Amino acid sequence: MDLDPLSLFRDLDAGAVLAVAVSGGSDSLALLLLGHDFVRRHRPALRLTAVTVDHGLRPESAAEAAWVAAFCRQRGIAHETVVWQGDKPETGLAAAAREARYRLLADAAQRAGASVVLSGHTLDDQAETLAMRAARAEGAGQMGAGLAGMARATLFDGRVWIARPLLGLRRQALRDWLGRRGVEWIDDPSNDNPAYERVRVRKALAHAEVETLGAEARRQALARQALAKRAAAWIGRFASRPAPGLLRLDPAFADGDDDAREAAILALRALLATAGGTPRLPDRARVETLLRRLADGAPMRATLSRAAVDTRRAGVFLRREARNLPVVPRGAGPVLWDGRLRATAAPGAHDLHIGPLGHDGAARFPAETQAGVPPALVRAAWAAEPALYSGRTLIGPRLAPAAAGDSVPASPAAAPFARFLTGFDLPLAAALHRLAGAPALPSPPWPEHIGPG
Structure with a gap:
């Protein structure tokens, strides 16, 4: 199979500069060369720049970054290496490295004048992600809660879009394409280390399972986006901000049939996180219980996800509880x-x-x-x-x-989406931004965030 850069990037709105995250692995190198072909053949006014993040976690990382720099230099592609400096945490290293990677990529993109960073995630990555999330949800008794894989685009820190144009392609197809062009790549030894959950899941997935999980990720994403739209409409109908830091819900917020109830639950979870300033939505089961109590109409005071909930005759009020406020x-x-x-x-x-x-x-x-x-x-x-x-x-x-x-x-800022906002949740985040008086979100790189099926 020969890959067509035009089909991958035709609808991409990247402004004047497009950044590509390049580690030196097969996926990111294929993405870089496909993007380079697209710019030369179809969008010559677009400037392409590559960014390599050196996490400093392996002795070989600096040499690998230098190899990528030389690779780009040979092809006339602008390149920058950014290094994760400072102390590394002893626990939660993977999450901290991910956060640092996106922060460094966003900073580099903005220095270059880019609002979009392309990332080389593939259908294999999508299947692995969904399999891991499904296993965790099953262990927590939360299956059916609307699992979704990676979005085609994710807004990081409210400022730079991380776009994934290769989510519909298999990794082997990219390697075959590179092989026909005589391009070598770097194999990170950690990608074969069974100490990592993703590696264990990857080795356990059969070829057909990857395709099946990819289709399931798309189905779940469509369902999640549809629910986000209904929750956004629910917020627009029943929520207001009568004073700075104070949200009011109309008592009818808790009413409705089963379909409306799903939207109300998601809306309430998002509103609690926004009022409390938390990066994650509160536990669904606890919010369901709260919603049932609100539907009863009895006076009540409660705290959930750092948000104080107070029911009055004028409505249900949410605000940040007055403790653990940072300086x-x-x-x-x-x-x-x-x-x-x-x-x-x-x-x-x-x-x-x-x-x-x-x-x-x-x-x-x-x-x-x-x-x-x-x-x-x-x-x-x-x-x-x-x-x-x-x-x-x-x-x-x-x-x-x-x-x-x-x-x-x-x-x-709307807390639950202030750092990471997937394209699935864009309608819900937009409703929260309007409610909180936050600025409009940056324009997305694609009009559609789930990608071709």
Whole structure:
């Protein structure tokens, strides 16, 4: 089979610069060369740049990055190597390395003027991912909860799209294509180490199972996207923000038939995470229990995923609970405060930091709200909102820039999708952004995020 770059990249909207993540393995090298062919033959105005992440976790990594740099240089492709520096965690290393990889790729892409980074994930990677997630869900008794594999595009840190154009292709097809072109690649020995879960799953999957799991990933993705759209409509219909940091749900939020109930459950999980500033949606079973209690209409107070839930005659109110609120210095890079505020540093403002406004601080500033909203809830919500400090001196609340004298760009964030937003969840994230008053999300690289079947 000969691969057609035009069919892979025709609908891709990448702006003026396109970045490609290249490790030196067969998948990423094939992606780089396919992208290079596409640019030369079909999009000559598009500038291509390659980025290699050296995690520094193996002695060979620096030499491998240098090999990729030479490979690119021979073909006239711009290239940058970025290194994961600093101490590495003793536990959770794989997750930390993944986070560092995406952060370094996003930083490099932005330096090059790119808003999209291509990643060489294949159908084999998709099948392995779904098999691992299914095994974990089964072990936790959560099968049928809407599993999905990797999305065709994922927004990282609200700023750069990670696009995966090869999700429909088998790894062996890419290697055969490279072989016909006489291109060699680097084999990472960790890809054969059975100490890693993915390697064990890969070795256990038969050829036909990969195709079957790929089809299942697409089916689950379509179902997840459809549910995200219904949950977004539910939020638009029943949720509002009467004051900074305070969300209100109409009592009818908990009503509806079984189909509407699924949308309400997902919507409530997303709203709790947004109010509480948590990166993950709360446990489905606990939210189902909460929704049943809300449907009863009895007065109630509860806390879930750092969000305080308070039912009143005027509706159901969600806000950040007033504990474990961080104090974050405004360093040189972007800051994500409590999952609810995205900010950048002010030049020369080394002593500035972000912390909670607190009850005393909230009492110093007028808080306008909608009629019927209890003032006590407004004050409690304001107390957990971010404020700007110089040393121990309160300059002002983030939401009153005139009082704060804040020259630093800052805007609300929707916590569950602030770091990783899959294309499946884009409708839901857009609804949360509108509700929180956050900026519109960057345009996606493809109009459709699941990819051809």
